[in-house]
Amino acid sequence: MFGGAKAMRATALLGAAGRAMGIAAVVLAGAGAAGQALAQDKGGRTLEQVRARGALTCGVNTGLAGFGIPDDKGNWTGLDVDLCRAISAAIFNDPNKVKFVPLTAKDRFTALQSGEIDVLSRNGTWTSSRETDLGLLWAGVNYYDGQGFMVRRKLNVSSAMELSGASICVQQGTTTELNLADFFRSNNMKYEVVAFATSNEAIKAYDSGRCDAYTTDASGLYGERLKLMNADEHVVLPEVISKEPLGPAVRQGDDQWYNVVRWAHFAMLNAEELGVTKANVDDRLKATNPEIRRLLGVEGDFGKGMGLGADWAYRIVKHVGNYGESFNRNVGDGSRLKIRRGLNALWNKGGLQYAPPVR
Amino acid sequence: MSEPHAAALSARNAEPARPPHVFVRAGGAPDLPPPGLVGGPLAWAQANLFGSALSAALTLASLAFLAWALPDLVRWLLLDAVWSAPDGEACRRPGAGACWAYIGAKLEFFAYGSYPREMTWRVDLTLALGAALAVWLLWPGARRKGLGLALFFGAYPLLALYLLHGLGDYARALLGGIAALTGSATLRDVARNALPLVPTNLWGGIFVSLLVATVGIVVSLPLGVLLALGRRSKAPVARFLCVMLIEIVRGVPLITVLFMANTMLPLFVPAEWSPDRLMRPLIGVALFASVYMAEVVRGGLQAVPKGQYEGAMALGLSWTNMMRLIVLPQALTIVIPGVVNSFIALFKDTTLVAIVGIFDFLRAVDTQRLDPAWAGPTISATGYVFAAAFYFVFCFGMSRYSLMMERRLARGRRH
Numbered sequence: 218m219f220g221g222a223k224a225m226r227a228t229a230l231l232g233a234a235g236r237a238m239g240i241a242a243v244v245l246a247g248a249g250a251a252g253q254a255l256a257q258d259k260g261g262r263t264l265e266q267v268r269a270r271g272a273l274t275c276g277v278n279t280g281l282a283g284f285g286i287p288d289d290k291g292n293w294t295g296l297d298v299d300l301c302r303a304i305s306a307a308i309f310n311d312p313n314k315v316k317f318v319p320l321t322a323k324d325r326f327t328a329l330q331s332g333e334i335d336v337l338s339r340n341g342t343w344t345s346s347r348e349t350d351l352g353l354l355w356a357g358v359n360y361y362d363g364q365g366f367m368v369r370r371k372l373n374v375s376s377a378m379e380l381s382g383a384s385i386c387v388q389q390g391t392t393t394e395l396n397l398a399d400f401f402r403s404n405n406m407k408y409e410v411v412a413f414a415t416s417n418e419a420i421k422a423y424d425s426g427r428c429d430a431y432t433t434d435a436s437g438l439y440g441e442r443l444k445l446m447n448a449d450e451h452v453v454l455p456e457v458i459s460k461e462p463l464g465p466a467v468r469q470g471d472d473q474w475y476n477v478v479r480w481a482h483f484a485m486l487n488a489e490e491l492g493v494t495k496a497n498v499d500d501r502l503k504a505t506n507p508e509i510r511r512l513l514g515v516e517g518d519f520g521k522g523m524g525l526g527a528d529w530a531y532r533i534v535k536h537v538g539n540y541g542e543s544f545n546r547n548v549g550d551g552s553r554l555k556i557r558r559g560l561n562a563l564w565n566k567g568g569l570q571y572a573p574p575v576r
Numbered sequence: 577m578s579e580p581h582a583a584a585l586s587a588r589n590a591e592p593a594r595p596p597h598v599f600v601r602a603g604g605a606p607d608l609p610p611p612g613l614v615g616g617p618l619a620w621a622q623a624n625l626f627g628s629a630l631s632a633a634l635t636l637a638s639l640a641f642l643a644w645a646l647p648d649l650v651r652w653l654l655l656d657a658v659w660s661a662p663d664g665e666a667c668r669r670p671g672a673g674a675c676w677a678y679i680g681a682k683l684e685f686f687a688y689g690s691y692p693r694e695m696t697w698r699v700d701l702t703l704a705l706g707a708a709l710a711v712w713l714l715w716p717g718a719r720r721k722g723l724g725l726a727l728f729f730g731a732y733p734l735l736a737l738y739l740l741h742g743l744g745d746y747a748r749a750l751l752g753g754i755a756a757l758t759g760s761a762t763l764r765d766v767a768r769n770a771l772p773l774v775p776t777n778l779w780g781g782i783f784v785s786l787l788v789a790t791v792g793i794v795v796s797l798p799l800g801v802l803l804a805l806g807r808r809s810k811a812p813v814a815r816f817l818c819v820m821l822i823e824i825v826r827g828v829p830l831i832t833v834l835f836m837a838n839t840m841l842p843l844f845v846p847a848e849w850s851p852d853r854l855m856r857p858l859i860g861v862a863l864f865a866s867v868y869m870a871e872v873v874r875g876g877l878q879a880v881p882k883g884q885y886e887g888a889m890a891l892g893l894s895w896t897n898m899m900r901l902i903v904l905p906q907a908l909t910i911v912i913p914g915v916v917n918s919f920i921a922l923f924k925d926t927t928l929v930a931i932v933g934i935f936d937f938l939r940a941v942d943t944q945r946l947d948p949a950w951a952g953p954t955i956s957a958t959g960y961v962f963a964a965a966f967y968f969v970f971c972f973g974m975s976r977y978s979l980m981m982e983r984r985l986a987r988g989r990r991h
Contacts, residue, residue: 279943
């Protein structure tokens, strides 16, 4: 979604470049198809290749606060990054055997299709066409995102339904702008749109008082909030007006690898649900709860079918932590973003995060 | 000399009486006032700042602009700036200026990207060696430049590659294999103790910007000269190939080439064959810089008078010697401004590699301003001011150096 916005802008800027590329793409379409076929021939062997290489290659964002961003030392951090580390922990018992490839919105899917990366964990929105046309599969949703609104605290607005008549700052030419129009039209509310070419300009205008509200994807909204003069004077409204399920994607044609990625995410969810954390995971090995015993590999061998060891989930929790810990550390209360769990709470706590059992 | 003094002088000299019809100069001519306003700052100001009404108006307008902008700028950049802080808290308080503490905290990332911190000495050493060689080559009075040239274009790239990249498993195995075959103990030790591999996805920051620029500059000058000579050559095949290459590469934007390299190339060739993600933009940038350089050099070749060619031929020089000794030295001297212009443009164009996911310096600055620990209203501006200063220092330095070289080289043609 973010990527989409950026991509559109870049395309507009580089119209000629894009056209030239289009022509080249047509000319070389035959070769492209061959390349893709080749990439798919490799199906069923991704895990083997990762093992042989000694490292997982993971496509991440070039910089999105809380999701994928290098810190002062150049170590990658973030919710999406933690998923890569979890997969690496499950395979190698080491969360650091990951080669992070920062990808722009334009080349992220190509990098995955061509086999340059093993998994794309880069806040990519799960849509039907991306699975059917691009030949990818989404292995889960590690963040339920959607468009939200930010307003000044002193406006005393507690719901987006109260925004009738408001002026709203938004980035031009994005799906964000279209969702905004849909939302206000379907709720029969009036609004004034103030559009800017970049999100930076839009947030600056909002900060200077040009608009009553600012809208973008909720995950970005919290990051943008930190750029404001007084971040605490602004609140993010609870409504989410669009569906942006973000998650890791893999190539089609390798079901084993698909399972590895998918269950790395599920293992983190199950661990949270069962109260297994990075700190108490060793202790929990002695637990009597059969669900915990199965998850941690004390009973049964549920990693075998994926080509992993029986302690695959134990390794993930030991090195990376459960989903709640990762969320809290990267985007939740443990970070400056302070994103509420909302839709991303566990299913038994009013959210949508639900993992099938390990058994 | 003052008036009363002069009067007293003439009165004293006038004492002896003289016939009235005889003119005898009795005293010295009165002293003229000193030519006060031919030198000094005031005269300079009068001549240059207030020479005419238009000039005076422009001066006043500029002064007014400075008076309007400077205080705020100084306050923001220096007085209200936050110089040291553990995190962004101090920079976020209202009224805070530039957050230099943020630059300090992120400087390592800006310089090295994700390069492992315990191995950054490898980058430092590479840059220091490069700088030393560059000074050797660029210093007008330096000796044995031929050796320096050979080192810079021959040995240095290989050494830099090894220092920065280290030896991968394949290279290690290959060396080990050769060692086993030849039974050489030294080779085996080399294979065992070689610098560990630092894959290019960890490279970033200033050093990648310098790397891209250096590769572009180092490749473009010789290749550009060859292409220019090829384009002017009488051999039809060579000329055709050079013209084709120059026109095709010059006919597409650099961004297109970068996009092609990073989004298309991986689809056409198997993953194992496609060049490294950093290598692709390096090749693209070097190729680009070369064809632009070729056209600049061609301009110089055309500006050399025909008599020089004819003179060289009359002396019986071979084509190579004619070019090497007579034509190219003159042609290259003429095009120094154009060459440096290309280098400066190239240096700034290196930021384009960011769009294919390479963490060059600007991209590194751009990413880190999103760090939640530091994010705040002044962080972006601070980062961009720092980046602008960095690029300005380099580009201005290149420009000054080229002016100096132009003056030195133009001595032969000065009247």
